[in-house]
Every structure is written in structure tokens, then in C-alpha cells.
Amino acid sequence: MPSFDEVLKEAGEFGRFQKRVFFLLSQTGITFSSLFASVVFLGRPPGNFWCRIPGAAELSERCGWTLEEERNFTVLPLHLGNESVAGECERLDVTWDTSVSCSSPLARRGNHSTGSLPLAPCREGWVYEQPRSSVVSEYDLVCGNAWMLDLSQAILNLGFLAGAFILGYAADRYGRIIIYLLSCLGVGICGIIVAFSPNFTVFLIFRFLQGMFGKGTWMTCYVIVTEIVGSDQRMVGIVIQIFFTLGIIILPGIAYLIPTWQGIQLAISLPNFLFLLYYWVVPESPRWLLTRKKGEKALKIMRNIAKHNGKFLSPHYSEITISNEEVSNPSFLDLVRTPQMRRNTLILMYAWFTSALIYQGLVMRLGIIGGNLYLDFFLSGAVELPSAFLIIVTIDRIGRRLPFAMGNIVASIACLVTACLPEDIPWLKTTVATLGRLSITIAFEVVYLVNSELYPTTLRNFGVSLCSSLCDLGGIIAPFLLFRLAAIWLELPLIIFSILAAVCGLLVLLLPETKRISLPETVEDVEQLPSHFGKCGKKRKHRDTNSYI
Numbered sequence: 001m002p003s004f005d006e007v008l009k010e011a012g013e014f015g016r017f018q019k020r021v022f023f024l025l026s027q028t029g030i031t032f033s034s035l036f037a038s039v040v041f042l043g044r045p046p047g048n049f050w051c052r053i054p055g056a057a058e059l060s061e062r063c064g065w066t067l068e069e070e071r072n073f074t075v076l077p078l079h080l081g082n083e084s085v086a087g088e089c090e091r092l093d094v095t096w097d098t099s100v101s102c103s104s105p106l107a108r109r110g111n112h113s114t115g116s117l118p119l120a121p122c123r124e125g126w127v128y129e130q131p132r133s134s135v136v137s138e139y140d141l142v143c144g145n146a147w148m149l150d151l152s153q154a155i156l157n158l159g160f161l162a163g164a165f166i167l168g169y170a171a172d173r174y175g176r177i178i179i180y181l182l183s184c185l186g187v188g189i190c191g192i193i194v195a196f197s198p199n200f201t202v203f204l205i206f207r208f209l210q211g212m213f214g215k216g217t218w219m220t221c222y223v224i225v226t227e228i229v230g231s232d233q234r235m236v237g238i239v240i241q242i243f244f245t246l247g248i249i250i251l252p253g254i255a256y257l258i259p260t261w262q263g264i265q266l267a268i269s270l271p272n273f274l275f276l277l278y279y280w281v282v283p284e285s286p287r288w289l290l291t292r293k294k295g296e297k298a299l300k301i302m303r304n305i306a307k308h309n310g311k312f313l314s315p316h317y318s319e320i321t322i323s324n325e326e327v328s329n330p331s332f333l334d335l336v337r338t339p340q341m342r343r344n345t346l347i348l349m350y351a352w353f354t355s356a357l358i359y360q361g362l363v364m365r366l367g368i369i370g371g372n373l374y375l376d377f378f379l380s381g382a383v384e385l386p387s388a389f390l391i392i393v394t395i396d397r398i399g400r401r402l403p404f405a406m407g408n409i410v411a412s413i414a415c416l417v418t419a420c421l422p423e424d425i426p427w428l429k430t431t432v433a434t435l436g437r438l439s440i441t442i443a444f445e446v447v448y449l450v451n452s453e454l455y456p457t458t459l460r461n462f463g464v465s466l467c468s469s470l471c472d473l474g475g476i477i478a479p480f481l482l483f484r485l486a487a488i489w490l491e492l493p494l495i496i497f498s499i500l501a502a503v504c505g506l507l508v509l510l511l512p513e514t515k516r517i518s519l520p521e522t523v524e525d526v527e528q529l530p531s532h533f534g535k536c537g538k539k540r541k542h543r544d545t546n547s548y549i
Contacts, residue, residue, distance in 0.1 A: 004290060004298075005230070005518045007313065011302050013230025015309030021228060021282050022236055025221040026243040028184075028275065032218040033247030034254070034268040035187070035210065039156070040377060041255035041264055043149045046137035047130045051090065051122040067129055089143035090119045134261050139200040148200065154476050155204050159211020161472040167216035168465020172458070175292075176224045176285045177278075183216030184275040191269020195262040210269070215472075217272070219465050226452045227287045227460070227519070228305070235395055237449040242388045248381030252374040287519070291458045332466065334459055340512070340527045344454045347507045348447065348467040351404075354504040355444040356474030358411060358497045361482050362437045383434060387441040399515040400450050401508060407443030408505030411436045415498040419491035440501065453514040454529070456522050 002010075012018070050071055060070040128137040136142060141149045171179040190210035197203035226237050254267050286298035306313045336342040394403055414436030421429045455463035485492040512529035520526045
């Protein structure tokens with residue numbers, strides 16, 4: 001009675017079938033990264049704006065003023081009277097008389113009277129030169145409401161966090177592909193509602209839901225890809241990260257071509273409906289089917305995989321062996337009940353948190369290179385491409401653990417050196433900080449792969465989802481940590497990043513090496529993984545097994 005890995009090897013570990021499924025599911029990375037970073041363009045500065053002044057709109061309409069003329073007549077007098085006031089968050093406390101001269105509306109108050117006129121806060125809203133270009137202008141997220149834009153990104157990350165728990169659990173209980181398809185449907189529907197939200201409250205509610213479903217698409221597609229390839233081909237978990245980076249690179253092009261935030265929102269949401277077609281071409285994970293005592297369906301899928309790969313499974317195969325482990329609904333206690341599982345879980349949770357915190361912190365601190373928003377964002381994504389290629393070149397030669405640790409250590413050193421460099425050599429500070437970004441990106445991408453390889457099949461999706469939820473927590477904390485500490489000392493955040501990365505680099509050395517080791521099927525398999533140098537590369541033998549026809 002063959003084991004699943006033996007059948008997979010005979011059917012083809014990375015043949016034409018797996019390559020097709022990999023390519024199709026990888027497209028999810030493009031849409032997910034676009035959602036992840038969309039706030040940069042959805043919330044881009046709306047250009048010039050100023051307080052809406054009572055009566056000014058009626059006067060502007062009667063006089064036929066352009067927006068520039070309305071601003072010159074209503075805002076410039078305020079600025080001339082008080083140079084510290086730009087007219088964006090305050091206005092003259094006067095009601096405009098619509099019967100005055102169109103060419104000199106303040107004439108009856110005297111030429112120099114504006115300096116002594118009282119000021120008032122904006123209560124009637126604002127006037128924007130580009131009123132539909134951004135959620136900022138759509139929902140008046142300026143002046144005292146500017147913090148609400150940060151809130152919208154925090155809400156999205158909270159959605160990611162909820163999706164990691166709720167949909168990660170659901171994928172382990174109800175199946176990978178069904179949760180993936182439902183998540184794609186949810187992202188598309190919520191994205192449309194976000195684009196046409198009548199108010200900011202509705203916008204936040206459905207942005208949260210879109211984040212939750214978006215996390216479901218990304219995590220389940222990653223797990224499916226990992227589970228249908230052989231142990232020697234699991235670097236596809238790294239390659240799939242390239243598609244995430246491609247989404248980062250493509251997003252500024254979409255935003256450049258589409259002038260409104262609603263158009264951008266629809267452009268990154270509607271493609272998710274196309275993924276529903278995968279129902280007919282992407283099967284359920286056979287590993288998951290075996291854990292749910294559905295061996296007959298799993299064997300049928302394996303025969304289909306072999307057929308598409310030009311292979312042939314023996315007709316005598318009527319069953320595939322799986323572990324004797326009791327199938328139950330996963331919980332956090334299952335991840336920490338045994339010593340090796342507990343150590344792996346705690347280290348991986350810290351690694352996810354640290355990688356996300358430092359990655360987003362470095363991005364926000366660098367501000368890329370300044371200047372053109374679209375070009376800067378494109379370059380920020382291009383910086384990440386070398387990381388995936390470096391991992392692909394090294395990961396099957398030296399293993400997972402060393403690149404994981406070195407990525408954190410180099411990032412730690414780069415952050416510390418950047419903090420100590422003088423301000424009069426900005427090019428060198430930027431170069432070293434970029435090296436730190438490249439290094440933490442390597443660590444960020446390796447943690448995806450290692451996380452999926454260190455959990456048994458029955459707990460894999462739940463384990464990956466729970467541990468990666470700390471990534472979302474790091475994303476929520478990063479802007480607050482960065483800006484509050486920078487207010488004390490500009491380089492203080494880099495010192496904190498350096499300490500966090502150094503600790504992470506040491507901790508990941510305690511993880512088992514999973515190079516060329518079959519994916520564990522049971523908790524017992526995880527407990528017997530080698531956890532020190534020199535014992536990697538051995539194939540794990542299957543122990544107690546049962547068969548399902």
C-alpha cells in the first residue's frame with residue numbers, strides 16, 4: 001500500500017498539471033498585493049483644497065468663476081492677512097454677500113481688513129480641485145479627519161487578521177478549494193461595495209470584509225500549491241512570492257491610467273471573479289482529502305494528475321495510506337501541545353511579527369526616493385525582485401534555516417549602520433537601508449515556506465493562518481511605532497528594528513531544517529524532525545498507517 005508521497009512521486013511531483021495549477025493560483029498574489037498596498041493610491045493627496053465658505057458657492061456660480069478664481073477670491077485674502085493660515089483647515093468667519101461685485105467681493109471691507117477678520121474652523125466641508133480622485137476628497141479625510149485614512153488601513157489589516165483565523169480554520173475543516181473560491185467571491189463583491197460606498201462607515205465595514213476574504217484567497221492558494229508538489233519542488237512557495245511583487249509593480253501603472261479612486265478599486269477587485277473559473281480546473285488538495293477520510297476522491301485526483309503529467313499509476317492502486325492520527329477540528333492548543341510544535345509555533349509567530357513590522361517600517365521610513373509617486377512606488381517593488389531569485393538559487397543548496405537567519409541578521413546590521421551614519425551622506429544611508437529592505441524581504445518570503453513545512457497536514461492551513469496573523473498585527477503597529485519613536489529621535493525606530501531582527505535571526509536557528517524532507521502528516525512526524533545542524537535531508541519513514549478505499 002503506497003504512501004501519498006510515493007504516489008505523488010509516481011504521478012509526477014511537478015509536472016504539467018502542477019505547473020498549470022501553480023500558474024493559475026499565483027495570479028492571486030497580484031490581486032492580493034494590490035489590495036494590500038492600494039491605500040497609497042486610493043488615499044493619494046487630492047491636490048489643492050480649501051474650506052467651503054458660506055455664500056461663496058452661490059457667488060461663484062453667479063459670477064461664473066472657475067475653481068482657481070474662487071480660490072483666489074476666497075482663500076488668498078485670508079492668506080494675505082495671515083501668512084500662517086493657508087485656508088485648508090480654517091476660513092474667514094464671514095458670510096459672503098452674493099450681491100457684491102464679482103471682481104472685488106471684499107471691497108466693502110477695505111483693502112487691508114482681512115488681517116483683523118476672525119477665523120473659524122471648517123464646518124461646511126471643503127472644495128477640491130480634483131473631487132473624485134481619492135477617498136480623501138470623497139469623504140473629507142483632511143485636517144482634523146486626516147487620521148481616518150490611517151484608520152482605513154488599520155481596518156484592512158484587522159480584516160487580514162480575522163481572515164487568518166476564521167478562513168484558516170474553515171479551510172482545514174471544509175476544504176482548501178471551496179474556501180478559496182468563496183473568498184474570491186467575497187473579495188469581488190466587497191470590492192464593488194467599497195467603490196460605491198455612500199459614506200465612510202460603509203467604506204470601512206466592507207474594506208474590513210474585503211481584507212478578511214483577501215487573506216483567505218492568499219493563504220489557501222499558497223497551501224494548495226505547497227500540498228500538490230513533491231518535497232524537492234516546494235520552492236514554488238518562494239516563486240509564488242514573485243507574483244506578489246508583480247502586483248506591487250503593476251499597481252502604480254493601474255493608478256496612473258485610471259484617474260479616480262473608484263476605478264482603481266474596481267480594477268483590483270473585479271479580477272477576483274475570474275478566479276471562480278478555477279472551480280473546473282483546480283482540484284481539492286488530495287492531502288487534505290486523505291486527512292478527512294476521503295481516500296477514494298484523493299486517489300481519483302492523483303490518477304488525473306498522473307494522466308496530465310504523462311505518467312501512469314498502477315491499476316492495482318485502490319488505496320493510499322495515511323497516518324493514523326485522529327482527525328479533529330484544529331485549535332491553538334493543537335499547535336502548542338507537544339514540545340517541538342510549541343517551539344516551532346512560538347518562533348514562527350515572532351518571525352512573522354518581526355518581518356512585517358520591519359518590512360513596513362523600512363518602506364515608510366525610506367519614503368522610497370521622493371518625487372514622482374508612481375515611479376517611486378514602482379521602484380520600491382522592483383527592489384524586492386532580487387530577494388526571490390536569491391532564495392531560489394540558495395534554498396535547495398544550503399537549506400531554509402541559514403537564509404532565514406541571515407536575512408534577519410543582515411537586516412539588523414543594516415538598520416543599525418543606517419542609524420549611525422551621518423546625515424550629510426544621504427545616498428549611503430539610503431543604500432544601506434535598501435540593503436536592509438532586501439534582507440528582511442528574504443526573511444519575509446522564507447517564513448512563508450518554512451511555516452507550511454513545519455505543520456502536519458491536518459493543521460497546516462490553520463497553523464499557517466494563525467502564525468501569519470502576527471504579520472497583520474505587525475502591520476497595524478508599524479506606523480504608530482515608527483512615527484512616535486521618530487518624534488523622540490529620528491533614528492530610534494531603526495535601533496528597535498535592529499534589535500528585533502537580531503533576536504529573530506538567532507531564534508530561527510532553533511527551527512528544524514526541512515530541506516528535502518517530506519511534508520509532515522502527523523504531529524508525531526513534526527516531533528521527529530531534526531532540529532540541529534547535520535541531520536537534514538533524510539526522508540521520514542511512515543509509521544502507523546491506515547488505508548482508505
